[in-house]
Amino acid sequence: MLSKKIPLILFFIFFPNLIFADSKMELGQKIFNEKAQCGSCHTMKTNNSKGNIGPNLDNLKPSIPTIINAVTNGVGVMPPWNGILTREEIEAVAHYVFNSTNN
Numbered sequence: 001m002l003s004k005k006i007p008l009i010l011f012f013i014f015f016p017n018l019i020f021a022d023s024k025m026e027l028g029q030k031i032f033n034e035k036a037q038c039g040s041c042h043t044m045k046t047n048n049s050k051g052n053i054g055p056n057l058d059n060l061k062p063s064i065p066t067i068i069n070a071v072t073n074g075v076g077v078m079p080p081w082n083g084i085l086t087r088e089e090i091e092a093v094a095h096y097v098f099n100s101t102n103n
Contacts, residue, residue, distance in 0.1 A: 028096025031089050036071075036081060038093070046100040054078055061101045067094035 032038045032047060039049025043056040054076070062070070071090050074080035081090065 024092050024095045025099060027089065028092035028094070031085065031093040032096055035089070036085065036093065038097075041078070044097070044100060046103075057097055057101050062097065064094045064098045067097050 029047070032044075032049075038044075039047055039051055041051040041053040043050050043052065043058065045058050068090055069075075070078060071085065071093060072080060072082045085093070
């Protein structure tokens, strides 16, 4: 009985992303594309965005805390999104940008 379950267990261990979508990545991508429209100002290859107002996120490769701070408080010409985006949305977009630019 156990021998029949081992391949299934190994599959879940080695291929979890095929089974479970990363909901935080999906929410982050949605925020990046739709609600905040980050690509209108930022370039990011995995998102096909070519904005040239803010920094190129692929070159910058910001850390999650840096992204959270910039989105929450604004930086340069970028306005603060605190109060427009929820904390969950800010963390999701940070997760999305970090994982998209640091792969």
